[in-house]
Amino acid sequence: MDIKVNVRESNGQRPCSVVDLNGEIDVYTSPKVKETITGLIDSGHYALVINLENVRYIDSTGLGVLIGGLKRVREHSGAVNLVCTNPQIKKIFDITGLVKIFGIYDTEAQACENL
């Protein structure tokens, strides 16, 4: 029922910041995720990959944090791509139409390349 958050820089062809999330993102844990993403943006990181590969659960609060992050980086012509393979979580992005506003990729390499 908890979330682990880790941030690192990816030094591939297109440099970006990668946020690794591990666990469950809900009303209790999403403030921690929000804080991390806000911190990154405030310190000038506008190319973000959020890795949801190890996320087993996300609720609307978590989706709200991702949408909020996307809006803020867009103000700086930035972008957010997601890494997600879990079918249940993909389904939530489908149902809510968020597939249309996020780039969702199977691997981190793809998510970084397509930023």
Added chain:
Amino acid sequence: MDIKVNVRESNGQRPCSVVDLNGEIDVYTSPKVKETITGLIDSGHYALVINLENVRYIDSTGLGVLIGGLKRVREHSGAVNLVCTNPQIKKIFDITGLVKIFGIYDTEAQACENL
């Protein structure tokens, strides 16, 4: 919260019947375990190894089924050995003093050899 039960014959130096249990043994699932063990004994199998390696949880009902099995095979000069590596489950056998009446081994090979 469920249990999977599988029975097979071990054809090592000392032939015995191995009962593989996978899941949780509690008041709801232990009748299924009891049925299997009773069936084996009724059909003349008195050398039993019960493999608890994939058991994540056992309650007093489950312990009662194991004790009941041991009592019945002893009437036929048989024996029951257990395979168990989970520290929490070992602790339960310790607390209840059942370590003294069951042979508890780390591997199936050991449990069979020492029957």
Added chain:
Amino acid sequence: MRESLILETTTGGGNVVELRIPSKAEWVGVARLAVAGIASRLQFSIEDIEDLKLAVAEACTNCIQHATGGESVSITCQIYPDKIKVTVEDSGSATASDLAPKRLGEPTVGGLGVFLIRSLMDDVEYELNPESGTKLTMTKFLRT
């Protein structure tokens, strides 16, 4: 409620599991776990269990975030041979307009919870009562 349940079900009488958590974010995970346990006992598929978990969690989250003055959230699961009916109740106040079925427009930071509940469950009904709080009843059928 229990009596009408017994009348409605045919096999084995009515089953009700009740849970009450404090109206705080940290307890929603416990409701999720309990509902997942109940649903897996009922042989719901993994996908349906995840749907139920999310719908119930969204309902609890709304009670915690929006029901002014509510101290606890009650989750009642009524179990039928062919379905589960989950009631999520708070004792805070609400306004009706926000709870109506919606189509999603521009994605916003909020506003997805009720939409998800309506999408994931087979039947959803809100009862607003200014005095006694909001009561959400949602049903999911076992697919055979």
Added chain:
Amino acid sequence: MRESLILETTTGGGNVVELRIPSKAEWVGVARLAVAGIASRLQFSIEDIEDLKLAVAEACTNCIQHATGGESVSITCQIYPDKIKVTVEDSGSATASDLAPKRLGEPTVGGLGVFLIRSLMDDVEYELNPESGTKLTMTKFLRT
């Protein structure tokens, strides 16, 4: 009960999580899951969480197997900064002698449940009431 709790706790007021399951074997697993969720929220160690799960499950099992006439089992978890107090109650009848602390003699097929509860929890108290059923209150302290 909630009031005395608020008086007793110092940080953040009292937290109570309540669960009620039908008095049937199939629902004990749900109680176990919920208690595990609560205990992990409270930062109990994995070993202590397993102890709590087993003690609560044994208590529920006894209500289901021995409380004649009980229809449901209530599990109430009161959360304090330094401990969890779990009450398991049924509405059936019981006799006092069976519930007394015992030393284990020859292993028997039954009789381990109450012994395990007393071994795994820090404080255990039974209240028998011929009219209202058996009430078991057990406490486990957070080890720091």
